[in-house]
Amino acid sequence: MIRVVLVDDQALVREGLRALLERTDDIVVAGEADGGDAGVRVVTETRPDVVLMDIRMPGTDGIAATRRIIGDPALSHVHVVVLTTFDTDDNVLDAIRAGAVGFLVKDTAPGDLRNAIRTVAGGDAMLSPTVTRRVMQAAARGAGARDTGQLDGLTNREREILAEVGLGLSNEGIGSKLFISPATVRTHVTRILTKLGARDRAGLVAIAFRTGLVTPEDR
Incomplete structure (x- = not known):
């Protein structure tokens, strides 16, 4: 329960x-x-x-x-x-x-x-889509110059997964889109959290937009 x-x-x-x-x-x-x-x-x-x-x-x-x-x-x-x-x-x-x-x-x-x-x-x-959109817009407005260097430690696959997290997809949704298992996605997300020093997936959404990896127009 x-x-x-x-x-x-x-x-x-x-x-x-x-x-x-x-x-x-x-x-x-x-x-x-x-x-x-x-x-x-x-x-x-x-x-x-x-x-x-x-x-x-x-x-x-x-x-x-x-x-x-x-x-x-x-x-x-x-x-x-x-x-x-x-x-x-x-x-x-x-x-x-x-x-x-x-x-x-x-x-x-x-x-x-x-x-x-x-x-x-x-x-x-x-x-929710409404909340995700607000996070995107606020992060984009407050970003100033994009701090793309924050993502330097990520592999190409991790950047790809971070972008999908930024768009609000679940592990299952990301796995289906990228043709990998949800368990593999979860492992990647855990590594991304550690590398970026983020508390949780919601924090990753903000990072994805603050760095310009995803923009509000991508929704």
Whole structure:
């Protein structure tokens, strides 16, 4: 079972999410919280696989709470998915820097939400097309001169895979496109993360666009 904690200051949102998620045989809601501080406490107590985290909450917001969760070595297995309206690009980039690996807007279809939780629990990042596009545009605007030298340590195959990660493809999608196995893709992604000093796949998306390896026009 994939254990999920819901963190949102609106009770109605939490109730709706719980109802959607518990219609499956492989996902269970392990706890809820109505704010960032409470969310960190519940996550620490329940040790879930995935946290659905709202950004804008009174007091400690979702970005600060995500940073605290990701920064706790005892919670290294926990994956945070930010579920928000993403009103500004800063929210997206701040969430990436905090360590979130999933980004979904609140009007995401129920089936897509459940699949996103499965994807993140399996170790992949999950970015909705809208969020990916915002990351691309913000990275492109803030890039200035392209720092292509950051990619000098990558092989041609690793650059190829990084570009596909930048476009939001999963390991399975990359493997199908490049005619290699998902396990091989995962190995390459792990090496790329190490070489580039990135925390996760979401960080690789930002690097792919900051270096000009992928541009917004490639979507």
